Amino acid sequence: MDLNSAALFVKVVQYGSFSETARQTNTPVATISRRIADLEKELGVRLLERSTRHLRMTQAGAAFYEDAARGLEAFEMGLSTLENQQQELTGTLRLSLPPAFLPWQQLLQDFQVRYHQVKFDIFITERRVNLIEDGIDVALRIGDRKDNQAIVKKLGEYRHQLVASPDFLEQYGTPSQREQLLTMPCASWHAQTTWLLGNESIQISPIFQVNDYLHLLKLALAGSCVTELPPFLIQEHLMNGRLKTLLKDYPLPAQQLNLLYPSRKQLSRLVRTYIDFCAEWVDGLFQ
Missing domain, CATH: 3.40.190.10 (Periplasmic binding protein-like II)
Structure with missing residues (x-):
């Protein structure tokens, strides 16, 4: 059975006429009439009694409509659910x-x-x-x-930034030249012994190395060392004065x-x- 023709039959009954169904579904009246006739021929029964002004279901048509309408409603609900799932990212x-x-x-x-x-x-x-x-x-x-x-x-x-706490800088001084870092306790990322500051590298001897920037942050806040940290970890501490940036004229690489x-x-x-x-x-x- 042609399911599209069955769906058109349901629409014809719901809209009450071929012409209104044609307007609502953007389907020519002749096409609707032909498909309903083909459906009746396939089922071997007359579904609709047609006259110039009236359109009514036969007894067979009423029985068929009840089941077809439920099926069409379930089908349309399934399509709606599928469309919503496609629109909703999951x-x-x-x-x-x-x-x-x-x-x-x-x-x-x-x-x-x-x-x-x-x-x-x-x-x-x-x-x-x-x-x-x-x-x-x-x-x-x-x-x-x-x-x-x-x-x-x-x-x-x-860019990472070199930072130290005010207590640390009070004890060791605030460096203005890269070479001054050589006399200060430094902590670095694991296995890193070189800092590229500006266009020159400086070889450091870190007292602490770890592959955890949160650990380096704690060391800096405790006043134990100079270290380099990403900006998102130090922004709050720079604003409240718990850390200071060093050697701003010699930026670390991007x-x-x-x-x-x-x-x-x-x-x-x-x-x-x-x-x-x-x-x-x-x-x-x-x-």
């Missing part, structure tokens, strides 16, 4: 983030406010990940990236903020939306 995003990257906590909260049906499965690590083998949709990474296994999208740049993800051809609507959201959210954040 699913789970599997992300990899570096440790202590605090701005992303707010970004993810903002994303879920806009797309409240989305869930996150997050893997925190600084190491390189295999997106496919590790099941990662998108990885956030810092620094210049060249990865043949992934697409790299640069979101922006920011840090690239990148998203890594598999081939564009394989991206789901959810992943594409997340990538676009990140680009919009980060725009100008570290400028």
Whole structure:
């Protein structure tokens, strides 16, 4: 049986005439008439009694209409549900983030406010990940990236800053030249013994190295050392005077903020939306 013809029959009964059905469905009257006739022929019964002014169902037509109308209503509800699901972003995003990257906590909260049906499965690590083998949709990474296994999208740049507490500076003095750092206790990121300040490098002998910027922040706040930290970790402490920036005329290198993800051809609507959201959210954040 032609389901489109059955749906037209239901509409004809509901609208009360062929002409009104034609207007409501944008279907020619002749097409509607032909399809109803074909349906009657296929079923072997007359469904409608037609006259110049009146249109009424036969007994067989009334019985058929009751079942067909329920089926059409269920079908339309199913289509509506499917359309809503397609419009409403759902699913789970599997992300990899570096440790202590605090701005992303707010970004993810903002994303879920806009797309409240989305869930996150997050893997925190600084190491390189295999997106496919590790099941990662998108990885956030810092620094210049060249990865043949992934697409790299640069979101922006920011610079770390050298900082120390007022108590520390009272004890050791405020440096005005890079070389003065050599006489001060320094703490650095794990395995880092060189700071590029301006256009020159300085070799430091850190008293503490750790791959955790929150730990470095605690050391600086405690007055134990000079260290470099990302701007989003120190902004509040600079404003309340618990930390001071050093050697502003000798800036540290710009840090690239990148998203890594598999081939564009394989991206789901959810992943594409997340990538676009990140680009919009980060725009100008570290400028």
